[in-house]
Each structure stands twice: as structure tokens, then as C-alpha cells.
Amino acid sequence: MILVPLMMVSVSLHGDTAQSLYEKSLSQGDVEAARMLRRALELESDSPEIRFRLAFLYHKMNFREEAIEQYQKTLQLDGCHAKSLVNLGNLYSDLDRQGEAAGLYKKAIRCAPDFYAGYYNLALVQSQDRVDLLEKALELKPNHFGSMYLLARTYYGQNESRGLSMLEKACALKGEHVGCLRELGQWYLDSQNLSEAKRTLKRALFLSKHPVERREIRLILQTMDASS
Numbered sequence: 001m002i003l004v005p006l007m008m009v010s011v012s013l014h015g016d017t018a019q020s021l022y023e024k025s026l027s028q029g030d031v032e033a034a035r036m037l038r039r040a041l042e043l044e045s046d047s048p049e050i051r052f053r054l055a056f057l058y059h060k061m062n063f064r065e066e067a068i069e070q071y072q073k074t075l076q077l078d079g080c081h082a083k084s085l086v087n088l089g090n091l092y093s094d095l096d097r098q099g100e101a102a103g104l105y106k107k108a109i110r111c112a113p114d115f116y117a118g119y120y121n122l123a124l125v126q127s128q129d130r131v132d133l134l135e136k137a138l139e140l141k142p143n144h145f146g147s148m149y150l151l152a153r154t155y156y157g158q159n160e161s162r163g164l165s166m167l168e169k170a171c172a173l174k175g176e177h178v179g180c181l182r183e184l185g186q187w188y189l190d191s192q193n194l195s196e197a198k199r200t201l202k203r204a205l206f207l208s209k210h211p212v213e214r215r216e217i218r219l220i221l222q223t224m225d226a227s228s
Contacts, residue, residue, distance in 0.1 A: 018044035022053065030057050048078040055084065064091055080111035086121055098125045116140035120147050130154050145174050160191065171200075178208045182217060189224070198224060 016024070021040035025033035037054040044050065055070030071088040074081050089104035102125050108118035116137040123133035134151040137144060148170035156163025164187050171180040181204035188197035198221065205217045 016040075018047060018050060022047075022050050025053065030061055033057055034061075046077055048074045048081055048084075051077065052081060052084050056087065059087060059091065064094075067091060080107075082108045082112035082115050082118065085111065086115075086117045089121055093121075093125055101125050114140060116144060116147070120144065120150075123147075123150060143173055145170055145177070148173060149180060156187070160187075163187075164191065176207050178204050178213065181207070182213075185217075186220075189220070194224065194228070 016039075018040040021036045021043070025036040025040070028036065034054060034057045037050055037057070040050050041047070041054065051070050051074040055067050055074060058064075058067035058070060068088065068091055071084045071091070074084040075088070078084075085104045085108035089101040089108070092098075092104065093101040102122060105118050105122035105125070108115065109122065112118065119133045119137040119140070123130045123137070126133075131151065131154055134147045134154065137147040138151065141147070148166060152163050152166035152170055154163075155166055164184075167180065167184050167187060171177065171184050174180060181200050185197050185201035185204060188194075188200060201217055201221055205214060205221070208214045208217060
């Protein structure tokens, strides 16, 4: 994939303060915002929020090394910057540095025990206590789809009916999530609830935009029809 920078109208930075540049950056496209934030850091290098915002933009634009550097610098300024801890953990997890990622998520939980993201992301990299972590994440953010979806799959391995009930809630929360609907349809099929399986898989087929995925769902439905 080629990352093509946005074409933005250049904004004059002359005479601006670090704070005004930060505020202006919030209404700009990513490339122009990053330019403003780099200028802001020349004026005020010890602002964790400016550094975090720049790190976030680098992360969003997939400049991973730059994002890691700026998250690390943010944490040097504020060791309990919870969003930096979580986002840096995500980058380490993507690099298969799971132990370091888990350590950052645990620190985020210690620093901000009411921030759901620390619990959810720790559950992704640490299988032990996964249920407790996800239940805590949902206690803090009841409508978090990721926690619901992962908890449903975790429950399903232990108690099929409980997992199915949770997946129904997750799919209801994101009614156009094809992956959730397809999995729910397969679970209905596994439990011999054929009418719900067919209804759910037809919905997934209708929403899917991917030819291979559509072909696979269609094949399941054809197999159901042939066996009925």
C-alpha cells in the first residue's frame, strides 16, 4: 500500500504560540497538523499533549518508528500518560513484542484504573484472566464492541449458550459488522438453529463487499439448502 500525503493549503505559522499551533492543528488534515505540531514542539518541547498528538498522527499515518519515538518522549514527560501507554503498547504488540506491550497496558491500568482500553488491550495479549479483564472493560464502557466480541469468543469455549448470547449483543451493537454476523450465523448453525443461521448469514451476504467472502457465505447457504 502506498501512503499518499494529503494536499493541504499551507498555513502560516509565523507569530503563533505552541498552544495556538496545537489548537489550530486540531482542524487540519494529518500532514499539515503534523507540521504545525513539530513547529509547536520547537517552541515548547516539554508539552506531553503536543507530543502525544504528534505521536498519534504519526501512528495514524503508519509512520511507526516516528510514532514510537514520540510516544516514548511523551512518557518521559508524563510517565502516566495512559493513552500513550496504550498506544505504544499497541505498536509493540504489532511488532510481536508482547511482553513489553503487556507491561505498558498494566502500567496504564495502574495509572488510570477507570480507562477501559488498558484492560481490553491487556486481554488481547494475555490469555490468563482474559474474562475478568474484558468484563472490567465492559463495566467501564458497556458498549465497547471489541470487548463484547472477544468476550463472546472467550465465553463460547467454556459455555456455548453464554458465548452465543454475548455475540448476539455484539452483533446488535454493530449491525453492519459482516465478520460478527458471519460468525454468529455459523454459531447458530452449529447449535442447529437453522432459521436464525440462514437469516443472519443472508444479512452478512447482503452487507459484504468482498467477493471471496461473499462466495464463502453463499456456499454455506447453498449447503444448508441442499441438506434441508
